[in-house]
Amino acid sequence: MTNFAPASTFNAGSAGKWRRAILRLILLSVLVIFALFYLMPLFVMVTTSLKSLEEIRTGSLVALPREVTFEAWRTAWSSACTGIQCEGLRPYFWNSVQLAIPAVLISTLLGAINGYVIAQWKFRGANLIFSLMLFGCFIPFQVVLLPMARTLGLMGLAGSIPGLIFVHVVYGIGFTTLFFRNYYVSVPSELVKAAKVDGAGFFRIFWSIFLPLSLPIIVVTVIWQFTQIWNDFLFGVSFSQAGTQPITVALNNIVNSTTGVKEYNVDMAAAIIAALPTLLVYVVAGKYFIRGLTAGSVKG
Amino acid sequence: MAPILDITSLYKNYGQTEILKDINVSIEPGDFLVLVGPSGCGKSTLLNCIAGLEPITSGSIEIDGRDMTQVSPKDRDIAMVFQSYALYPTMTVAKNITFGMKVRGVDAATQEAKLQQVASQLQIEQLLHRRPSQLSGGQRQRVAMGRALVRDPKLFLFDEPLSNLDAKLRVEMRSEIKKLHLNLGASMVYVTHDQIEAMTLATKIVVLKGGVVQQIGSPAEIYNRPANLFVADFMGSPAMNLIPARTHKNGSGTRIEIARDTGEPLVLSDPNSDLPSDVILGLRPEDIAEAGFRAGEGVQEARCVIDMVEPAGADTYVVSRLGGKQVTARLHAETKAQPGQPLNLAFDLSKVSYFAPETGERLN
Numbered sequence: 282m283t284n285f286a287p288a289s290t291f292n293a294g295s296a297g298k299w300r301r302a303i304l305r306l307i308l309l310s311v312l313v314i315f316a317l318f319y320l321m322p323l324f325v326m327v328t329t330s331l332k333s334l335e336e337i338r339t340g341s342l343v344a345l346p347r348e349v350t351f352e353a354w355r356t357a358w359s360s361a362c363t364g365i366q367c368e369g370l371r372p373y374f375w376n377s378v379q380l381a382i383p384a385v386l387i388s389t390l391l392g393a394i395n396g397y398v399i400a401q402w403k404f405r406g407a408n409l410i411f412s413l414m415l416f417g418c419f420i421p422f423q424v425v426l427l428p429m430a431r432t433l434g435l436m437g438l439a440g441s442i443p444g445l446i447f448v449h450v451v452y453g454i455g456f457t458t459l460f461f462r463n464y465y466v467s468v469p470s471e472l473v474k475a476a477k478v479d480g481a482g483f484f485r486i487f488w489s490i491f492l493p494l495s496l497p498i499i500v501v502t503v504i505w506q507f508t509q510i511w512n513d514f515l516f517g518v519s520f521s522q523a524g525t526q527p528i529t530v531a532l533n534n535i536v537n538s539t540t541g542v543k544e545y546n547v548d549m550a551a552a553i554i555a556a557l558p559t560l561l562v563y564v565v566a567g568k569y570f571i572r573g574l575t576a577g578s579v580k581g
Numbered sequence: 582m583a584p585i586l587d588i589t590s591l592y593k594n595y596g597q598t599e600i601l602k603d604i605n606v607s608i609e610p611g612d613f614l615v616l617v618g619p620s621g622c623g624k625s626t627l628l629n630c631i632a633g634l635e636p637i638t639s640g641s642i643e644i645d646g647r648d649m650t651q652v653s654p655k656d657r658d659i660a661m662v663f664q665s666y667a668l669y670p671t672m673t674v675a676k677n678i679t680f681g682m683k684v685r686g687v688d689a690a691t692q693e694a695k696l697q698q699v700a701s702q703l704q705i706e707q708l709l710h711r712r713p714s715q716l717s718g719g720q721r722q723r724v725a726m727g728r729a730l731v732r733d734p735k736l737f738l739f740d741e742p743l744s745n746l747d748a749k750l751r752v753e754m755r756s757e758i759k760k761l762h763l764n765l766g767a768s769m770v771y772v773t774h775d776q777i778e779a780m781t782l783a784t785k786i787v788v789l790k791g792g793v794v795q796q797i798g799s800p801a802e803i804y805n806r807p808a809n810l811f812v813a814d815f816m817g818s819p820a821m822n823l824i825p826a827r828t829h830k831n832g833s834g835t836r837i838e839i840a841r842d843t844g845e846p847l848v849l850s851d852p853n854s855d856l857p858s859d860v861i862l863g864l865r866p867e868d869i870a871e872a873g874f875r876a877g878e879g880v881q882e883a884r885c886v887i888d889m890v891e892p893a894g895a896d897t898y899v900v901s902r903l904g905g906k907q908v909t910a911r912l913h914a915e916t917k918a919q920p921g922q923p924l925n926l927a928f929d930l931s932k933v934s935y936f937a938p939e940t941g942e943r944l945n
């Protein structure tokens with residue numbers, strides 16, 4: 282809004298005022314239209330998930346439910362069929378939790394240590410290693426599928442949750458290192474020097490001086506990694522087996538395994554359930570996310 | 582006694598750039614070495630090399646007789662105050678000060694006692710629970726000092742530790758450091774831009790320029806017998822007068838002529854007969870007085886036109902143009918000198934320095 286302030290200083294008369302009002306109106310309309318555009322699918326999903334099948338068939342897509350029922354949510358959670366099994370999303374939700382939490386924590390911690398080394402303990406070849414890690418961020422998932430399958434097989438982790446954790450950690454290190462490295466380069470190198478003179482070693486300095494500085498970037502990294510890992514489908518479908526599939530794979534199976542009539546309300550509820558954790562993480566930590574992305578320096 | 586710090590032919594490069602060239606310095610236990618030199622001459626780099634925070638390119642550093650090349654900073658038994666303070670931003674002042682002791686496993690009671698003692702010494706007791714971001718520049722600087730003072734190292738390294746303090750506090754801290762030095766007999770290497778600090782604290786001064794040592798000596802030696810034009814100009818405020826002059830052999834001595842705008846040169850004579858025909862004559866402002874106020878062997882009087890009079894409280898500085906240079910003389914406060922009027926000045930040639938104009942080296 283303040284963007285339009287200069288117009289009024291140029292043109293203080295009533296013509297200027299009108300122009301300002303009209304511009305603002307146009308701006309607001311555009312924003313509202315976009316907001317509606319983005320909210321529409323969510324609205325349809327939520328309302329549909331709260332309707333009965335009967336109502337979906339007879340009513341309009343965008344109408345509010347006449348009678349709110351959580352039946353579809355219950356089905357999606359505990360009894361929808363994913364292929365031959367009919368246990369709902371619940372077991373897969375826990376698979377995803379067991380997979381995402383360690384993968385996020387490990388990749389964040391490794392990224393923090395890597396970033397700390399690359400930014401503050403310059404060694405010969407540090408820049409080369411960092412460039413290679415950056416390069417790793419941009420390798421398409423598909424390229425690593427076969428070599429990774431072979432590697433997991435050799436490690437005896439094929440089809441297991443630890444195997445998936447391993448894949449996500451390896452794939453995530455590039456990004457987490459990038460985040461932490463960029464954050465730590467703005468920390469004055471005298472801090473490390475002072476701590477060395479004080480007698481602290483590598484890990485002591487990391488633990489006592491760098492980690493306490495890192496809350497904003499930890500939040501950024503955790504949100505980023507959690508969203509990536511929770512939403513991942515390709516690795517999930519490639520490297521899991523019947524009991525270890527993550528929720529994204531299960532969601533796909535629910536939606537695709539049609540036996541008889543298509544239960545749109547269950548599909549919608551399942552999709553929302555699958556998306557909830559990432560939403561939740563963002564709502565809880567979102568304000569740090571913005572702050573962390575913009576926090577360039579850590580003076581004081 | 583064996584030197585506590587012994588630096589021999591130390592070179593330090595950053596990439597292709599030579600920062601320090603052939604540094605040879607050694608200090609005895611209890612010495613207070615002050616490093617001075619213009620900004621960018623390598624003072625902080627030298628401290629970093631001594632601390633082991635920057636690898637050296639060649640040469641050697643020994644602390645207390647032990648070669649330090651392979652020794653990490655934490656095992657060198659040094660404490661350092663950084664030019665940029667380098668306070669740990671997430672720790673309180675108290676934690677900042679005790680961190681080193683904590684890391685080294687000093688017991689809590691000793692930590693607390695040391696903390697209180699240093700805090701009162703530095704007048705920061707009421708700041709102990711603040712974070713560095715909540716402190717002023719001078720307060721941060723004192724915390725940085727505190728971090729070094731709680732330790733009891735073989736060698737203290739101070740990088741301009743008082744630069745950000747107000748005049749009064751600076752004088753107080755200066756005497757605290759002096760006391761510390763006298764009481765503990767601690768050995769120190771101290772970087773400063775402040776001439777008075779250098780003169781009052783040092784037992785030994787090293788003047789650096791462009792990574793090369795210009796002179797090493799006691800404050801008196803550096804002040805009275807500067808080794809070259811750079812040192813002469815750099816040390817002392819106001820700076821030494823450096824006046825171009827011509828010389829003629831004159832019996833057993835030398836007749837010295839200093840050109841003047843009025844045409845007739847200023848003539849002085851010196852018993853030294855061993856001077857080249859062109860010299861730069863160096864005299865400190867306090868070695869030029871009003872005629873009649875200075876007596877002694879080498880004192881010679883001459884009439885000079887005063888261009889400017891600058892009262893400075895205890896003294897009055899007057900400026901006269903000699904040899905194409907503005908020459909400053911320090912007179913007593915009650916002088917009758919008037920701008921534009923001539924005045925008899927007394928030049929004390931017993932304190933004179935001569936330099937070769939081409940090389941800048943000292944001649945006498």
Ligand SMILES: Nc1ncnc2c1ncn2[C@@H]1O[C@H](COP(=O)(O)OP(=O)(O)OP(=O)(O)O)[C@@H](O)[C@H]1O
Binds near residue numbers: 600622626
């Ligand atoms: N990491 C570095 N890489 C390259 N050159 C450097 C580096 N650190 C310092 N220098 C250069 O080394 C020279 C000496 O720097 P140093 O910090 O030792 O100067 P100083 O004498 O402490 O100056 P000041 O009085 O301004 O603190 C400078 O020319 C500086 O540009």
Ligand SMILES: [Mg+2]
Binds near residue numbers: 624626740
């Ligand atoms: Mg410096």
